[in-house]
Amino acid sequence: MSEDNTIDYYLKITWQSIVNKYNHLASKHGITQATGYVLINIRKEGTAVTQIATLLGVKSTSLSRMLSGMEQQGLIYRKADTADKRSVRVFLTEEGQRRREIAKNIVREFNSYLDDHIKDAERQKLIETLKRLNELAVKYIPKDNDVA
Numbered sequence: 771m772s773e774d775n776t777i778d779y780y781l782k783i784t785w786q787s788i789v790n791k792y793n794h795l796a797s798k799h800g801i802t803q804a805t806g807y808v809l810i811n812i813r814k815e816g817t818a819v820t821q822i823a824t825l826l827g828v829k830s831t832s833l834s835r836m837l838s839g840m841e842q843q844g845l846i847y848r849k850a851d852t853a854d855k856r857s858v859r860v861f862l863t864e865e866g867q868r869r870r871e872i873a874k875n876i877v878r879e880f881n882s883y884l885d886d887h888i889k890d891a892e893r894q895k896l897i898e899t900l901k902r903l904n905e906l907a908v909k910y911i912p913k914d915n916d917v918a
Contacts, residue, residue: 801869819848847861
């Protein structure tokens, strides 16, 4: 099987193209795609670090360096959760809110561009297929003799 003949190959190169485009657009505003994604997903009442980690698909410990950098840039601040002192919530600063709007606009413009070039039926079928692929990936259990 050729690597350019697998579903995961096309998913990877497509996602990498999208990330590269977002990084290019976001860099003009002093942020990255990942930073923009975090900013977009922080709520007014704060968002738990564990929830952000889940959204990004990383462990909380891996997220720490990124959040520290965002704090140094003055985009966020962290506070212990008032209901659960073991949990830390992340909040946006005024600058974080400003850059959040920039990130949202970048996402809106790019998705508008995609919508202009992909028919509604194609878009819906793609979303359904991606959801199905995700379900299958989560359910997949390799045969013991196939995986070393």
